[in-house]
Amino acid sequence: MNYWIIxxxxxxxxxEKFLIDGRTHWDGVRNYQARNNLQAMREGDLALFYHSNxxxxxxxxxxxxxxxxxxxxxxxxxxVMVDFAPVETLPKPVTLAAIKANPDLQNIGLLRQSRxxxxxxxxxxxxxxxxxxxxx
DNA sequence: GCCAACGTTGGC
DNA sequence: GCCAACGTTGGC
Numbered sequence: 001m002n003y004w005i006i007x008x009x010x011x012x013x014x015x016e017k018f019l020i021d022g023r024t025h026w027d028g029v030r031n032y033q034a035r036n037n038l039q040a041m042r043e044g045d046l047a048l049f050y051h052s053n054x055x056x057x058x059x060x061x062x063x064x065x066x067x068x069x070x071x072x073x074x075x076x077x078x079x080v081m082v083d084f085a086p087v088e089t090l091p092k093p094v095t096l097a098a099i100k101a102n103p104d105l106q107n108i109g110l111l112r113q114s115r116x117x118x119x120x121x122x123x124x125x126x127x128x129x130x131x132x133x134x135x136x
Numbered sequence: 137g138c139c140a141a142c143g144t145t146g147g148c
Numbered sequence: 149g150c151c152a153a154c155g156t157t158g159g160c
Contacts, residue, residue, distance in 0.1 A: 009158090031143075031156095052158060096159080115142065115157045137160105144155080 003126035004037065004047040005110055005119040006062065006084070015049055015059040019086050023065060026118075027073045027081035034118040038082050039068045047084065048121070048129060050110070057093040058129060062086055090133035104128055 006026060008014070018024055029035055041047075041064045049060040066083035073081075099105050105128060109119035121129075 007158090033143095056159075113142085114140095114159070117157085139158105139160090141157085142155105143157105145153085147152090148150085 001123075002040065002042065002045045003121040003123055004041065004045060005050050005058070005121055006047045007050045007052045007117045007119075009053045010051045010055055011053075015051065015086075015089070018049065018060070018062070018084075019089065023083060023085045025072075025081045025083055027071045029071070029081070029117060030074075030079060031117065033113075034116055035078070035080060037118040037120055038080050040120075041067060041082050043067055046087065046126065048126070049086075055093070056096040058090065058133065059093045060086060060090055061088045061130070090130075092133050092136065094129050094132045098132060099129070102128070102132070 029038060043064050043066070045064045047062045047064070048058045049062050050058050062084040064082055065085045068080040068082050070077065071079040071081040099108065099110065105125060108125055109116065109121065113119065
């Protein structure tokens with residue numbers, strides 16, 4: 001099982017919309033590194049849903065319900081999309097500031113490559129972030 | 137609105 | 149193959 005962070009600007013696609021939809025296509029990725037991460041995802045993998053620009057916090061957990069297949073929003077064949085479904089809304093969102101302040105999370109991809117929209121997470125980073133979301 | 141990071145493009 | 153120019157993302 002692998003763990004990921006997927007980023008979305010709330011005004012483009014917010015967690016709240018995701019909850020209502022119940023399932024979504026993660027399309028529109030046009031960056032090779034992010035695409036490679038999408039292709040490495042397996043059904044059942046968990047991904048943290050991060051709100052970029054506005055909020056700047058991890059708000060929920062999603063799971064992969066369909067592995068990479070051709071992105072219908074592109075005419076170019078090299079791009080793929082993945083389907084996700086919501087798993088859990090975090091009781092306490094994990095802010096970027098809180099991540100930056102945590103010595104255990106200094107090497108997290110979210111900080112090291114802030115521009116990447118699909119980021120791999122180590123299991124221990126995932127656990128740590130979930131713990132932060134469930135404790136005060 | 138500015139700027140840093142970084143990917144892409146195109147001239148040579 | 150190098151590198152400058154430019155575009156995009158996202159934090160501040």
